[in-house]
Amino acid sequence: VEASRTVSFHGLRLEVPRTWEVVDLATRPHACLRFDRAALYLGSPGDQRSCPASVIGGAPGLQLEALDERSLRSVAKPTVTVSPAGDVHTVQLPSSGPASVAVEGAGVLLTATYGARSAPLMQRILSGAELLTSARPALVSAFPSAQIESAAGANVPGNYRGKGFDACTAPSQAAMDAWRRSSEYAAIGAYIGGVSRGCAQPNLTASWVSRQVSNGWHLVPTYVGRQAPCSRFSYRISYDVATARTQGRADAADAVRAAKALGIAAPSTIYSDMEGYDNTIPGCVASVLGYLSGWTFTLERNGYMSGVYSSASSGIRDLSTHYKSTVYTRPDDIWMAWWNGVADVDGGSYVPDDQWRNQQRVHQYAGNVTETYGGFTIQIDRDFLDVSAWVKPPKGCPTNLDFAAYPAVGAGAHGNIVVAAQCLLARAGFDPGAATGTFGWRTDSAVRAFKASRGLDSGDSVIRRWAWTALAAAGPTQFLQRGARGSRVRKVQRALTARLQRTVDISGDFDGQTQRAVKDYQRLLHLTQTGTVGTVTWQALHSGR
DSSP: OOOEEEEEETTEEEEEETTSEEEETTTOTTOOOBSSSOEEEESOOOOOTTOOSOOBOOSOEEEEEEOSHHHHTTSSSOSEEEOTTSOGGGOOOOSSSOEEEEETTTTEEEEEEOOTTTHHHHHHHHHTOEEOTTOOOOSSOOOGGGGOOOOOOBOOSOSEEEEEEEOSSOOOHHHHHHHHHHSSOOEEEEEEEOTTBOBOOTTOSHHHHHHHHHTTOEEEEEEOOOBOTTSOOSSBOOSSHHHHHHHHHHHHHHHHHHHHHTTBOTTOEEEEEEOOOOTTOHHHHHHHHHHHHHHHHHHHHTTOEEEEEEEIIIIIHHHHHTTTOSSSOOOSEEEEEOOSSOOSOOOTTTSOTTSSTTTEEEEEEEEEEEEEETTEEEEEEEEEEEEOOOOOOOTTOSOOOOOSOOOOBOTTOBSHHHHHHHHHHHHTTOOOOSOOSBOOHHHHHHHHHHHHHTTOOOSSOOBOHHHHHHHHHOSOOOOBOTTOBSHHHHHHHHHHHHHHTSOOOOSSBOOHHHHHHHHHHHHHTTOOOOSSBOHHHHHHHHTTO
16 A cells, blocks of 8 residues: 555645645645646645646646635536535545535535546545544535536637637736737637646636636637547547547537536537647557547537647648548647747648638647746747637528528529528638628639538539538538437438438428438438438538538
């Protein structure tokens, strides 16, 4: 049994492994709370100026701080609350963290960071904890959610082209205000969760998010979940692709919960941080792509947009290689880590210009640099963004998008079918100008760009059945089967009407007729005839196949 040491804080005594570093934040207020090494932190953190720009976690860690209004704002809601008369010995932690335990009898908030492998250790530490006679009850109650901050409803990162930065921990409000006034940056990456998140986030609350967005910052939410199976990180994806896909879905679901708790609303883009890996190993590549497919599927099913951060030479290159794949689900945005020092979104040899071309790129062009503005020094990675929010329909939309047939239309065409095309183009992120019903030069340009993005560039701007199919299917997806209802069923019905060149009743109800049409489409493309619309069928529809 590993030797231990006894630590007391505000009348709560527990034992941790002797090999753990113990950091007293009262004497080291600016020490970085980082999770790449086993440590116990005592007290409330300062401004975290000493944090490196990026850290990947994985080591178990604990923080004990006073249970008060300030510390409660750092968690959406305590995982477990032990009332003054309760027994901390009986607390059961979740199978993986992070988890927070509000010990009201001692006025202590305990935050545990751990994964499945270190969960038994954390449970032993907590089970051995005891209250001393010196313990004093908290002055505030952690019971029900009076402490939970209301969602701000921010849609991030929004429309932005320009410089940004990411830091391991969200800076203090004073630092954010000083940098907003004095720096050239207007975007910031924030790590909202994940088992591999490397730094604590004492400042990252719903009110912090709301404040930054109100002040003109473009927030880039980032989730650090499981890493490539061929990497050396503590928490890794399975080599089994089906399991990897399930893990991606689970991490995405957790990211959605974290985003909602911070007031980050759909259809915001949330980025999965997939650190670099050896992509000469085919099995590793397949697992990463499977995981990211699950990530994208679940985000889009919840109305969010999917982004992926990775090394340009590994994760981003692999996504680019499989850009038109019908096996993997493509993310909406990419964030390339390529430290070439050039502030642009050019993908070089890693990403062709015709991929993720419609304001769907972020480039991390320099890393681990230290900058000072307004008296606040932060170690950062430098980014350049060219991103856009989900495009609002132009003037003249929404309108009727449902037709018994979708005929070919091109320059000079007029009428309601052109209005529908203009609205669908705008929803897909391609600006056709106002929805006038006249196929003019702006619509011409938007159609050409859209067709090129889907690999349908035929040298003209005519919208034929393949482009209609891709237009009708564009946007967030979810798994659909018989009995499903809603706008995404209508989207499938429009796409099938266009592609099969026969009328599929656009009712929004996934009925028997729709199921037969789906099977006919799958038969046409030599896909497995499931009659359901999942990842492979959606990808084919999105590509206009």
